Amino acid sequence: QDQPVESGGGLVQPGGSLRLSCATSAVIFRFYTISWYRQAPGKQRELVASISRGDSTNYADSVKGRFTISRDNAKNTVYLQMNSLKPEDTAVYYCKGGIAWGQGTQVTVSS
Helix, strand or coil: CCCCEEEEEEEECCCEEEEEEEECCCCHHHHCCCEEECCCCCCEEEEEEEECCCCEEECCCCCCCCEEEEEECCCCEEEEEEECCHHHHEEEEEEEECECCCCEEEEEEEC
């Protein structure tokens, strides 16, 4: 499989947590930076976080201190741990590895 596969989305109350998973092929995982993007209704897709082959990470200002991206080398999987979630985090979250996009997973933050 060359297309990343996301999972872990759902409905959570404000202040809650979710962990998203992005399962990729071994080739994508080994050679490419893996990124999480999100797209809210009526808005452009935006970069949330990324992690390089060398484990360098990058975060959007809006999620710094709340979200953590990490890699599991044994599972070819990248995680996005999301804490202190806010209603404005509501979006479809997409994983991107190289030029390959996943189908997305919905995250809804609402009381």
